[in-house]
Amino acid sequence: MNDMHPHAGDTAPSGAGGSTAGRTAGNGSAPPVGELLDLAARRAVPVVRAIPGDLLTAPTPCSDYDVRALLNHLFHVVVQFRGLAEKQNADFDLVPDYVAEGDDWRERFAAATERLVAAWSEPGAEEGTTGTMDMPARTVGCMALLDLTVHVWDLARATGQEYRIGAAEVPVLRVLDESVTQMGPVARRMGLFAAPVRLPDGGAGGDGFSRLLAETGRDPLWAPRGT
Numbered sequence: 001m002n003d004m005h006p007h008a009g010d011t012a013p014s015g016a017g018g019s020t021a022g023r024t025a026g027n028g029s030a031p032p033v034g035e036l037l038d039l040a041a042r043r044a045v046p047v048v049r050a051i052p053g054d055l056l057t058a059p060t061p062c063s064d065y066d067v068r069a070l071l072n073h074l075f076h077v078v079v080q081f082r083g084l085a086e087k088q089n090a091d092f093d094l095v096p097d098y099v100a101e102g103d104d105w106r107e108r109f110a111a112a113t114e115r116l117v118a119a120w121s122e123p124g125a126e127e128g129t130t131g132t133m134d135m136p137a138r139t140v141g142c143m144a145l146l147d148l149t150v151h152v153w154d155l156a157r158a159t160g161q162e163y164r165i166g167a168a169e170v171p172v173l174r175v176l177d178e179s180v181t182q183m184g185p186v187a188r189r190m191g192l193f194a195a196p197v198r199l200p201d202g203g204a205g206g207d208g209f210s211r212l213l214a215e216t217g218r219d220p221l222w223a224p225r226g227t
Contacts, residue, residue: 031171033141034121039172040145041117043163044152045110051159056099060158061222062151067158071105072098074151078112081144084130085119085137116144142179149176150216157222165209173208180215193217 030036048071056068065073075098080090099105119125126138149172156163165173180193187193194217199210210220 030175032121033126033138033145034117036145036172036175037120037141037148038117039169040148040152041113043169044148045113047152047156047159047161047163048109049106050161051106051155055159058158059224061154061218065154067155068099070151070154070158071109072096074147074155075099075105075109075112077144077147077151078109078116081140081147082112082116082119084140084144085116085122085125087128087130087137089132113148116148120144139179142175145172146176146179146216150213150218153213154218158224160224165207173212177208177212180212184215 051067051071056066056071058067060067060070062070072095076092076095080092084090098108102108120141126141128137129135130137130140153163155161180187184193184196188195193215197214197217197219199214199220213220
C-alpha cells in the first residue's frame with residue numbers, strides 16, 4: 001500500500017479540480033472539512049494513544065510500512081496538511097522519525113492533530129487552491145481526511161484494536177466514498193492506491209467502510225499472522 005496523496009512537486013490527479021469532493025459546504029453538498037477531520041481525529045487519537053511500544057515493529061496492512069513507519073508517515077501527513085490548510089507548500093520527500101523524538105509521541109500526535117483540525121476549520125481554508133500541485137483546497141483536505149481514517153484503521157488492525165465507523169462518522173464515510181470513487185482510477189495509475197480488493201458477493205453483503213477499505217486496496221479482514 002503506497003501513500004494516499006501525491007508528493008510535493010508531483011502532478012495533480014487529472015480532473016481533481018472537478019471533483020465534487022472539492023465543493024464547499026456552503027452549497028449544502030457536504031459538511032466542512034474541519035468538522036469532518038474533527039470526527040476522524042476523535043477516532044484516531046485514542047487508537048494512537050493505545051499503541052504499545054513493543055508493537056512498533058509489527059507489520060501493518062500497508063505492506064511498505066511497519067507500525068513505527070506508518071506512525072511517522074501519518075504524523076507527517078498531519079503536520080504537512082496543516083500547512084496546506086494555510087496555503088503553504090508541503091514537503092513529503094523526507095519523513096522525520098517523530099517516534100524517536102521522545103516517549104511523548106502519542107501526546108505530540110494528539111496535539112498535532114488538534115492543530116490540523118483547527119487549521120482546516122479556519123474561514124477560507126477550503127477556498128481556492130493550495131500546495132505546489134495547485135489542487136482545490138477542499139480536495140486536499142479530503143485527502144488528509146482519508147489518511148486520518150484508513151491509516152488509523154491500519155494501525156488499529158496491526159495492534160489488535162477495534163476500529164469501527166459509528167453513526168457519528170457517517171458523514172466522513174460518505175465524503176470519503178465519493179472522493180475515492182472519483183480519484184481511484186487516477187490514484188491507481190499513479191501508484192497511490194493498490195488494486196481494489198474483491199469482496200464476497202461483490203461487496204453487496206459488506207458494510208460501507210469495508211467497501212471503502214477494499215477500494216483503497218485493503219483487505220477488510222486483514223489480521224497479523226498468527227492471530
